[in-house]
Amino acid sequence: MSVIIDAEKCGKIENCPGEGLCIKLCEQGALEEKDGDILLIPEKCDDCDLCIQNCPNQAISKDG
Amino acid sequence: MHSKLSKPGDIQGWIKMKSEGINKISQTVQTKKHPKSGTDKTKLERNGDQKRCLDYISQNCIGCGICVDICPTNSIKSAPTLPIARGLLKMDHISVNKDTCALCGLCASSCAFNALKFSINDTDVKKTEMYPKWSHQTTIDNDLCVYCNKCENVCPRDAIKVSRTLPERSKLVTGEIDINKEKCIDCGICEEMCPADAITIKETGKNSFEISVDEKKCVYCLVCKRACPEDAITAACRLCSYGEYELNPEDTAIKGKVVLDDETCISCGWCEDICPKGAVDVIKPFEGEIFTVNEDECKGESCHACEDVCPCNAITLENGKAHINPDHCVLCGVCAKACPQNNITIKRSSMNLENVRSKSWDKILSNLVG
Numbered sequence: 293m294s295v296i297i298d299a300e301k302c303g304k305i306e307n308c309p310g311e312g313l314c315i316k317l318c319e320q321g322a323l324e325e326k327d328g329d330i331l332l333i334p335e336k337c338d339d340c341d342l343c344i345q346n347c348p349n350q351a352i353s354k355d356g
Numbered sequence: 357m358h359s360k361l362s363k364p365g366d367i368q369g370w371i372k373m374k375s376e377g378i379n380k381i382s383q384t385v386q387t388k389k390h391p392k393s394g395t396d397k398t399k400l401e402r403n404g405d406q407k408r409c410l411d412y413i414s415q416n417c418i419g420c421g422i423c424v425d426i427c428p429t430n431s432i433k434s435a436p437t438l439p440i441a442r443g444l445l446k447m448d449h450i451s452v453n454k455d456t457c458a459l460c461g462l463c464a465s466s467c468a469f470n471a472l473k474f475s476i477n478d479t480d481v482k483k484t485e486m487y488p489k490w491s492h493q494t495t496i497d498n499d500l501c502v503y504c505n506k507c508e509n510v511c512p513r514d515a516i517k518v519s520r521t522l523p524e525r526s527k528l529v530t531g532e533i534d535i536n537k538e539k540c541i542d543c544g545i546c547e548e549m550c551p552a553d554a555i556t557i558k559e560t561g562k563n564s565f566e567i568s569v570d571e572k573k574c575v576y577c578l579v580c581k582r583a584c585p586e587d588a589i590t591a592a593c594r595l596c597s598y599g600e601y602e603l604n605p606e607d608t609a610i611k612g613k614v615v616l617d618d619e620t621c622i623s624c625g626w627c628e629d630i631c632p633k634g635a636v637d638v639i640k641p642f643e644g645e646i647f648t649v650n651e652d653e654c655k656g657e658s659c660h661a662c663e664d665v666c667p668c669n670a671i672t673l674e675n676g677k678a679h680i681n682p683d684h685c686v687l688c689g690v691c692a693k694a695c696p697q698n699n700i701t702i703k704r705s706s707m708n709l710e711n712v713r714s715k716s717w718d719k720i721l722s723n724l725v726g
Binding site: 310313316317319320338339340341342344345346348 | 436438439442444445655657658659661694696697
């Protein structure tokens with residue numbers, strides 16, 4: 293199971309109603325901003341699912 | 357039970373709440389008469405026009421989402437509680453759709469935390485006989501209270517204010533002190549050693565000093581008397597000398613007042629727990645139980661969503677896992693909704709809502725328990 297970000301649903305951080313809420317919520321530093329997009333660092337992810345639950349665009353999910 | 361409940365993150369469109377959020381709905385309801393229909397509506401008698409008003413009091417809202425679950429017209433949307441609790445989103449916990457809200461008042465009646473108020477013709481329905489009333493409450497017995505401030509310090513909602521006036525220290529002690537100025541050599545030892553800063557030695561001229569005792573500050577501890585190298589001080593404490601020396605009870609009384617704000621109090625029970633005098637009595641809104649389903653699933657430090665959203669400070673992390681103290685829990689359910697792992701279950705066995713007269717309301721409200 294790994295976290296996947298749907299780039300289409302996500303859009304750029306500047307358009308995010310939560311202004312990059314997932315980055316702010318993730319205390320593991322597994323989500324970062326890169327060129328205005330969200331970048332996932334899988335090694336840091338602890339599978340807490342906070343980003344999935346709180347994404348205003350419902351752009352984050354898990355595969356598997 | 358959880359299948360019926362909303363999850364804040366699942367709600368589409370909370371984004372729009374920022375712009376569309378409504379915190380007060382007020383409209384005049386034209387009374388419709390259904391003289392022949394024979395439906396439930398005819399049983400509700402309304403004489404003339406009614407002004408119905410639903411008020412949302414943001415600061416009282418804990419984001420539990422009970423109103424969202426209970427609204428018969430699905431007119432209430434909840435925002436994600438965690439980002440609000442962490443200060444990442446500045447918005448109200450709920451928003452009410454004014455187009456679909458039927459202004460029935462069920463949300464306000466089911467809100468155990470005074471965040472929704474519903475009035476008809478400017479009268480709060482909770483003050484009328486027709487609507488349900490919560491019987492949960494916190495009472496503080498002023499006669500037992502000693503104004504120790506513990507409840508004020510522990511209250512997670514800042515709902516308690518304790519004010520106290522202490523007696524003057526000088527009135528709690530009694531004694532005599534006298535400094536023989538003939539014997540005094542102005543060495544300053546007593547001044548330095550006095551624990552109450554009651555002795556002062558003032559320079560009045562070249563090589564001339566004046567020693568004085570402030571009897572309002574002196575506690576007659578006799579330190580000066582014992583320290584004086586010249587035996588220049590005579591002092592006695594009446595309380596020590598005579599044992600139970602009567603002080604004027606008026607002079608020594610600690611006066612105070614403890615004020616509880618019923619509006620912001622959520623009856624979590626912290627004050628009752630901490631009060632050393634047993635002066636507090638708390639009746640909670642719900643009875644039941646709360647537990648974590650599978651401790652291994654808890655992500656602890658990575659997540660701690662439950663800890664952050666809990667309005668009662670009832671959840672802490674212990675050994676890296678969420679630990680819920682049921683003594684301080686009000687079974688509002690906000691933690692269960694905020695947990696991304698669905699790892700918290702609440703089972704309410706009863707609710708202290710009385711005077712539910714409508715059978716249809718009773719049916720909807722019963723979804724909150726059982």
